[in-house]
Amino acid sequence: MSERFDVVVVGSGAGGGVVAGELARKGRSVLLLEVGPHRTAADFTRWEAHAMHDIWWPIRMAMPSSDPSTGIVALVAGRCVGGSTTINTKVALRATQHEYDKWREASAPVNDRGEPLGPGDLDPYYERVAEVLGMRERTDWLENTRMVSRGFDAVGAHLEPVISYTDENCMKCGSCLQGCPTNAGKSTQNTYISVPWARGQLELRAECHVDRVLVEQGAGGLEARGVEYTDADGARHTVDAGAVVVAGGALNTPQILLRSGVPNPLIGRHLGLHPAMFVFGRFDEPQDAHRVYPITAHCMDFQRDEDGGFVVEAITVQDPIGFTVALCDENGPMWGRPLVDAARDYRHWIGLLLMVNDDNNASVTLDDEGREQFWTDFQPVEIERREKGARFCRDVLEAAGATRILWSSPATTHMQGGCRMGSDPATSVVDSHGESHEVRRLFAGDSSVIPRTLSANPSYTIMALATRLAEHLDADPHGYLQDQRAVVA
Numbered sequence: 018m019s020e021r022f023d024v025v026v027v028g029s030g031a032g033g034g035v036v037a038g039e040l041a042r043k044g045r046s047v048l049l050l051e052v053g054p055h056r057t058a059a060d061f062t063r064w065e066a067h068a069m070h071d072i073w074w075p076i077r078m079a080m081p082s083s084d085p086s087t088g089i090v091a092l093v094a095g096r097c098v099g100g101s102t103t104i105n106t107k108v109a110l111r112a113t114q115h116e117y118d119k120w121r122e123a124s125a126p127v128n129d130r131g132e133p134l135g136p137g138d139l140d141p142y143y144e145r146v147a148e149v150l151g152m153r154e155r156t157d158w159l160e161n162t163r164m165v166s167r168g169f170d171a172v173g174a175h176l177e178p179v180i181s182y183t184d185e186n187c188m189k190c191g192s193c194l195q196g197c198p199t200n201a202g203k204s205t206q207n208t209y210i211s212v213p214w215a216r217g218q219l220e221l222r223a224e225c226h227v228d229r230v231l232v233e234q235g236a237g238g239l240e241a242r243g244v245e246y247t248d249a250d251g252a253r254h255t256v257d258a259g260a261v262v263v264a265g266g267a268l269n270t271p272q273i274l275l276r277s278g279v280p281n282p283l284i285g286r287h288l289g290l291h292p293a294m295f296v297f298g299r300f301d302e303p304q305d306a307h308r309v310y311p312i313t314a315h316c317m318d319f320q321r322d323e324d325g326g327f328v329v330e331a332i333t334v335q336d337p338i339g340f341t342v343a344l345c346d347e348n349g350p351m352w353g354r355p356l357v358d359a360a361r362d363y364r365h366w367i368g369l370l371l372m373v374n375d376d377n378n379a380s381v382t383l384d385d386e387g388r389e390q391f392w393t394d395f396q397p398v399e400i401e402r403r404e405k406g407a408r409f410c411r412d413v414l415e416a417a418g419a420t421r422i423l424w425s426s427p428a429t430t431h432m433q434g435g436c437r438m439g440s441d442p443a444t445s446v447v448d449s450h451g452e453s454h455e456v457r458r459l460f461a462g463d464s465s466v467i468p469r470t471l472s473a474n475p476s477y478t479i480m481a482l483a484t485r486l487a488e489h490l491d492a493d494p495h496g497y498l499q500d501q502r503a504v505v506a
């Protein structure tokens with residue numbers, strides 16, 4: 018006989034970590050399955066290549082589905098307990114009315130009164146996340162950020178401090194992408210998960226790959242019964258649950274639903290990439306932009322599509338591998354002597370990170386043998402936003418005194434969509450609470466449900482939506498969990 022839990026959660030990042038932690042705190046029996054390893058602050062070092070191997074997904078690529086000149090986008094995500102929150106830079110932004118309007122137009126997610134989802138619906142959940150993670154404004158800029166800020170002023174724009182989920186133990190070491198060694202950076206691993214796990218309230222199984230959700234024909238239609246997963250030793254297991262929450266991230270959740278035979282043709286479609294690129298300026302004096310809290314400031318002046326459709330973050334350069342591996346100049350990707358010369362000047366470069374609104378034209382598919390594929394289909398208006406944003410970054414850096422400009426090839430860390438939520442099965446994969454339109458007891462609880470790409474960093478909104486989902490599951494309006502609460506110490 019297989020084990021049974023109230024809820025099985027697949028993936029422990031911004032979505033899954035919050036759903037699992039909140040439900041465990043409410044006394045529900047929860048199994049949290051994560052394909053990556055369980056690492057904590059004591060394991061994290063600045064060793065870039067090691068972190069990429071140990072706690073990142075191998076870099077995956079989204080390929081152009083039609084016009085090859087629109088370029089390839091590298092996809093970066095965390096694969097460890099805490100998911101991408103373990104390696105992210107912890108900038109916290111709420112969705113704006115502009116985003117809710119886009120969501121309504123795309124798939125019309127609604128609140129419990131049937132009204133379009135809006136700020137009043139998510140604000141209480143944002144507050145709850147802020148209470149768990151702690152948030153503060155990062156006004157502790159170093160001189161390199163202040164200098165770039167003068168460049169923004171000179172071109173008539175405005176650089177402002179970010180709000181982030183980092184505490185005062187942040188030593189501005191710059192190694193957030195390798196995992197925070199001081200626990201100043203709040204991931205779901207060191208907050209939502211670690212506390213109930215240490216108290217024995219949450220069953221966490223790392224290095225377990227969920228192959229599929231077990232979907233069966235029930236009296237009222239298709240139902241999720243549990244999941245099948247493979248552990249680190251290659252052994253297969255099945256687990257039963259009252260509800261299954263898939264939260265493998267926007268690249269993986271669609272794959273899991275496809276492998277499980279969920280019959281919705283929109284799975285994997287409307288993926289948003291929020292593509293990004295670095296624009297680097299070389300300054301005469303050393304800047305040491307790798308030894309900062311990577312994102313202390315951002316310029317939100319062009320956030321809305323009608324204002325330009327991009328956000329710029331300051332300041333950061335990645336460590337040497339990340340800096341050099343994707344460096345480009347007027348001749349394309351750099352190599353040989355020019356690349357060596359740029360790397361020799363490593364301490365002199367300052368990076369601005371440009372993130373561009375996209376129109377959710379990307380997709381995730383599986384080929385005939387079940388292998389993952391990622392596709393882009395950028396339209397001229399999206400390319401134009403990227404070019405406009407890159408020109409702006411160049412102007413800012415030059416106004417601040419940069420004597421040479423380089424840039425990186427496109428990448429993203431903000432994949433969203435692919436199982437969009439909404440009120441109509443014709444335009445969405447899951448309903449406004451994240452439950453599959455076709456399979457009862459099956460929920461998506463991560464970035465995959467976001468109907469249209471947020472114009473800023475998404476994790477705070479993913480965590481707010483996950484908090485809302487945990488509350489919904491615990492209220493159990495359909496009797497899925499049959500009120501079998503765990504005995505909580």
Ligand SMILES: Cc1cc2nc3c(=O)[nH]c(=O)nc-3n(C[C@H](O)[C@H](O)[C@H](O)COP(=O)(O)OP(=O)(O)OC[C@H]3O[C@@H](n4cnc5c(N)ncnc54)[C@H](O)[C@@H]3O)c2cc1C
Nearest residue numbers: 028030031032052100101105107108227265463464474476
């Ligand atoms: C380098 C970097 C910097 C970022 N900076 C910011 C920032 O400053 N602010 C911000 O708001 N956002 C930031 N983000 C984005 C943010 O972290 C993500 O949007 C968010 O974590 C996505 O949440 P998620 O739950 O959808 O996926 P994730 O957090 O990626 O979690 C998904 C988890 O599911 C696991 N998983 C996948 N498939 C399976 C399977 N089959 N079985 C078991 N487990 C599985 C994965 O290994 C992963 O741990 C950043 C991301 C990165 C990578």
Ligand code: SF4
Nearest residue numbers: 187188190191193197
């Ligand atoms: S910069 Fe701060 S938050 Fe980032 S890894 Fe270092 S101590 Fe942690």
